Amino acid sequence: MAIVSTPHVAAPARAGVPIAPMTTLRLGGPASRLVEAPAAEAVVEAVRAADAQDDPVLLLGGGSNVVVADEGFAGTVVRVTSRGAAPQRRPDGSVLLTVEAGEDWDDVVAATVAEGLGGLECLSGIPGRTGATPVQNVGAYGVEVADLLVDVDLYDRRTGVVRRQVPAAELGLGYRTSRLKGRDDAIVLRVRFALPGGRDSAPIRYPELARALGVEQGSRVPAAVAREAVLELRRGKGMVLDPDDHDTWSAGSFxxxxxxPQDEAPRVDGLPRWPAGPGLVKLPAAGLIERAGFPRGHRGPGGRVALSTRHVLALTHRGGGSVADLLALAREVRAGVAARFGVLLHPEPVLVGCRL
Structure with missing residues (x-):
């Protein structure tokens, strides 16, 4: 695992490029202009050039957590393809891992596990690029990016300055959110994580994963064993990308x-409630959706979109659909849950040029 040499100059802009093939949903209209940025310097160059023309900018990585309107994006799409990752052993035995924003996230996780470094294995199988992970505070199976993030390099569009090693504490990391989410003036160029330095996994906190591994919650197992268990669980839910499997044509959990607040959260038989801070509880959206009458495979307009046949939290594209179809299904589900339980669900993907 090492930093690789890539061109530092953005490629010439291309006009009218379809966005859909660059997203995991396979939906969305064209970009007015698309620029491929193979290095952090190229990202900054492309964004500065667009800003000089007062052109709107959309940063696109793996396209796994974004829904772009059928009309497309009237501006410049900067596709971040920067590559490289480098581990550095520290005096205390831990490892500082520096990763370029355009690196495929699961490739990074797989490489750390292959090198005998535990810590990221519970985040296996999550599609997308590394630069998006702190924006969303990506998490799964009891681990989230906030647990391991040290700092990020950012390009500040307001000042035109690259800010290096911005501490994680300044990013406002919360449940699937951060101060970077929903804004386009601070662009992640590079990310650094602190890994414990050993071969064991992070403590297995998530009950489903503990059961799959046959261990007590809080136990540790070899990181490679935990990774395979996580991938198997995600495959069972259609959450590992497969171009031949329409259950994976989604933006993940929608x-x-x-x-x-505890006193406002409905109590539903058999539905767990998890502590989420002082006076707060977290409810499983999937359980609410199912109990509101939406089974796996529930079809949206014309059957072109549907809830996954394996996991109701994923809204999937079955082929020949549109973003309008997808949003119609999302509105139906959201309205059903609100009517049944008085709970308003909020979308996890970034909606570009469209809204619920």
């Missing part, structure tokens, strides 16, 4: 688990 709704976040609602966090509510």
């Amino acid at each position: 709704f976040t688990n609602p966090v509510l």
